[in-house]
Amino acid sequence: QAVLTQPPSVSAAPGQKVTISCSGSASNVGSNAVSWYQHLPEAAPKLLIYDNDKRPSGIPDRFSASKSGTSATLGITGLQPGDEADYFCGTRDSGLGGLVIFGGGTKLTVL
Amino acid sequence: QVQLQESGPRLVKSSQTLSLTCTVSGVSVNSGAYYWSWVRRHPGKGLEYIAYIFFNGDTYFNPSLQSRVTMSVDTSMNEFSLRLTSVTAADTAIYYCARFVWSRPHFDFWGQGTLVTVSS
Numbered sequence: 001q002a003v004l005t006q007p008p009s010v011s012a013a014p015g016q017k018v019t020i021s022c023s024g025s026a027s028n029v030g031s032n033a034v035s036w037y038q039h040l041p042e043a044a045p046k047l048l049i050y051d052n053d054k055r056p057s058g059i060p061d062r063f064s065a066s067k068s069g070t071s072a073t074l075g076i077t078g079l080q081p082g083d084e085a086d087y088f089c090g091t092r093d094s095g096l097g098g099l100v101i102f103g104g105g106t107k108l109t110v111l
Numbered sequence: 112q113v114q115l116q117e118s119g120p121r122l123v124k125s126s127q128t129l130s131l132t133c134t135v136s137g138v139s140v141n142s143g144a145y146y147w148s149w150v151r152r153h154p155g156k157g158l159e160y161i162a163y164i165f166f167n168g169d170t171y172f173n174p175s176l177q178s179r180v181t182m183s184v185d186t187s188m189n190e191f192s193l194r195l196t197s198v199t200a201a202d203t204a205i206y207y208c209a210r211f212v213w214s215r216p217h218f219d220f221w222g223q224g225t226l227v228t229v230s231s
Contacts, residue, residue: 002157032216033215033216033217035215035216035217035218037158037218039152039158043223044207044221044222044223044224045150045158045207045209045218045221046221047217047218047219047220047221050212050215050217050219051215051217056219088157088158090158090216090217090218091216092216096174097174098171099160099173099174100148100160100163100173100211100216101160102157102158102159102160103157104157105156105157105158
């Protein structure tokens with residue numbers, strides 16, 4: 001069972017907005033930077049967000065993220081069929097000796 | 112352009128050792144700014160961090176796998192490797208190598224991944 005809790009699935013129509021939550025604790029999300037990854041089938045995971053809310057170059061501003069306390073949220077606007085993928089949050093857990101941990105993943109379906 | 116590419120046997124027999132190598136291009140593994148890591152994804156499940164290594168050989172392992180994992184880095188070949196001993200069916204997964212940024216923990220570049228199946 002993942003230390004970080006994500007909803008198993010979310011769905012929305014093309015052009016709509018969706019949010020994905022990542023809930024943790026004081027020892028992980030509450031005290032370490034959160035990152036988000038998109039994992040398309042048969043592809044490498046792709047970094048979408050790092051340091052809670054920063055986008056690497058090449059990631060469109062349709063993807064955004066925030067963190068408050070022990071929870072983080074990824075937002076995707078203007079949904080496209082190509083956004084259909086699994087999304088994971090990740091961080092470090094200071095209470096587990098600095099172990100890198102991931103959420104269980106959220107399957108995004110674009111209806 | 113930073114690129115990582117995994118290589119190694121795709122089929123490993125139960126109780127034997129899984130060995131993978133990650134060849135890095137576009138950046139030197141000698142760079143003191145990054146760690147080099149392995150992450151796996153079991154079929155239908157989430158991501159699991161395995162281990163990371165620094166260019167000087169310092170390593171950090173997932174405690175759940177620590178007793179079975181070793182990593183090494185070959186700066187002359189610009190590659191790093193993973194060995195996982197005493198494998199079982201539970202180790203069947205897609206294995207990814209990735210570059211890890213320790214300060215604001217995230218994996219910024221990933222390999223395409225290689226499916227390793229453990230057979231009985």
